[in-house]
Amino acid sequence: MRRRVAPYFLLGPGAAWLLLFFVIPLYYLGKLSLNSGVFGSYEFSWHWENYSDALKLYDTQFVRSFVYAGLATLFSLLLAYPLAYTIAFKAGRWRNVLLFAVVAPFFTTYLIRTLAWETILSDQSPVVSVLDAVGLAPEGHVLATAGAVIAGLTYNFLPFMVLPIYASLERLDVRLIEAGKDLYASASQTFFRVTLPLSAPGVVAGTLLTFIPASGDYVNAQFLGSANNQMIGNVIQSLYLKQSDYPAAAALSFVLMAAILILVLVYIRFAGSEALMGEEAV
Amino acid sequence: MGGAWRWLREHAVQIVAVLVVLYMLIPIAVIFGFSFNDPAGRYNFTWVGFTLEHWKNAFGIPELNEALVTSLKLAVLATVISTVIGTLMALALVRYDFFGRRAANFLIVIPMATPEVVMGSALLSFFLLIGSFSLGFQTLLIAHVMFCISFVVVVVRSRLIGFDRNLEEAAKDLGASSFETFRLVTLPLIMPGIFGAAMLAFALSIDDFVISNFNSGTTVTFPLYIFGAAQRGIPVEVNVIAMILFFFTCAAMGFATWQQRRAEKLTSVRPEQEAGAGVPAGAAAAT
Secondary structure, three states: OHHHHHHHHHHHHHHHHHHHHHHHHHHHHHHHOOEEOOOOOOEEOOOOHHHHHHHHHHHHHHHHHHHHHHHHHHHHHHHHHHHHHHHHHHOHHHHHHHHHHHHHHHHOOHHHHHHHHHHHOOOOOHHHHHHHHOOOOHHHOOOOOHHHHHHHHHHHHHHHHHHHHHHHHHOOOHHHHHHHHHOOOOHHHHHHHHHHHHOHHHHHHHHHHHHHHHHHOOHHHHHHOOHHHOOHHHHHHHHHHOOOOHHHHHHHHHHHHHHHHHHHHHHHHHHOOHHHHOHHHO | OHHHHHHHHHOHHHHHHHHHHHHHHHHHHHHHHHOOEOOOOOOOOOOOOEOOHHHHOOOOOHHHHHHHHHHHHHHHHHHHHHHHHHHHHHHHHHHOOOOOHHHHHHHHHHHHOOOHHHHHHHHHHHHHHHOOOOOOHHHHHHHHHHHHHHHHHHHHHHHHHOOOOHHHHHHHHOOOOHHHHHHHHHHHHHHHHHHHHHHHHHHHHHHOOHHHHHHOOOOOOHHHHHHHHHHHOOOHHHHHHHHHHHHHHHHHHHHHHHHHHHHHHHOOOOOOOOOOOOOOHHHHHOO
16 A cells, blocks of 8 residues: 555655646646736636737747747757767767767856857857858858857757767667678668667657757847847747737747647657657657 | 878768867857956957956956846755655656556656747746736746756656666665665665756756746846846856856766766676766766
């Protein structure tokens, strides 16, 4: 009998906290999104128009958020895989130094890191002159463009891509790669047929851990973008905190959450769930 | 020429890796460099000249100090609470098979799959509609514990999964009670995992901007101070404090890695030991 109640005692405080301050707030978010009226006298009235109005007004920002987040995820993957591969197989005694370099950005504040990019990408910076010289910075200007926002997102979420890929590569049985070579597979055949498929759980986890926070982010667009690069996070933030249009903001939040949940579920269906849920929960 | 080309081709992956590492480290170098800048106006964006003035004056801005103290208090409290209740959850999930286990797993994963802006606005809606919470330190603490719990569970759980239960059996055979076994065997062995989880929670809390921005009321944390100051020009002292926090975290991370190595040595009597040897705590955390 004692053994049967023990897990519930252990689970209790944490589960209660998450139910009370994560699940129930989502219910209130949904409720608020169906309110009508003006600020100060909102009342609940199944006002579904909030959703259609909000989506009509802010569809550009919605699409833009997913495009930016998608591109940032793609670039992160392209940058992270070689790095994770090097750390796992080629780094030798440099392994810990490289792992440290990957997590080092976390040790400085997110906002300051993003502001540092504002410095790096400002019009007077040498980086921009170089980019201009190779034709990547039209009119010598990077800041306040989509490129700057995407670069910032890529930078800020890159460690979330590197670490899971590294973890799955490190766990990989090297003998399988050797077997591929023994069977006369070329280096690229071995990579695409053995290494890459075996590291798929890391890639899945990494893309989710990058895409989800990136699509809701508004710090990068705020500091590195212009009014033309606003993402849905910027809209939600400003409706809530500046314009006090709670119902519209809540509706947008709810749609963002639902959209991401659907994307994630579809993605996991194709890619397998072990990466997200942990091995024992497959 | 042929030799150099071949060398480049053979080392292409490593070369890309080095470039990516540079990409990751350049902003930190910029923050460090500009902490010695002597800007002409209010904006610390262009290099003017070298000065140690702002390092000497690191704690000379009262509002900044106040924000920093608030952040530290908040992070310590959120870390302690989330680490304790998160560790208990991890124990339940790994050690017991019970009705509702899948639901509990889901409850833990879903906050990590939710964008911060949604969590922040949902909590604000809750606080506004319930009406009995005044926005400020208490709502910040509630929010920070909430988003830290899942990460604590994931880190501690990964440590518990690689745990050799024979060691506990041995303790019991030698006459230890369940509580003694837990305190003297289990806890010391999972301590590096708990410590790593606590460090992660601390880092998440002290760095959080988005959720805090929704639920802070008039309370100002370190990131909120930076956001507010960004409009009117950020004082160089912010860079100095960011670097102090950076070096402090590096030291804590070094300590955690050393602890983990030591714990691995203690349990290395087992031949099949392999639980992520040598991975720094923070890196193991994200897996």
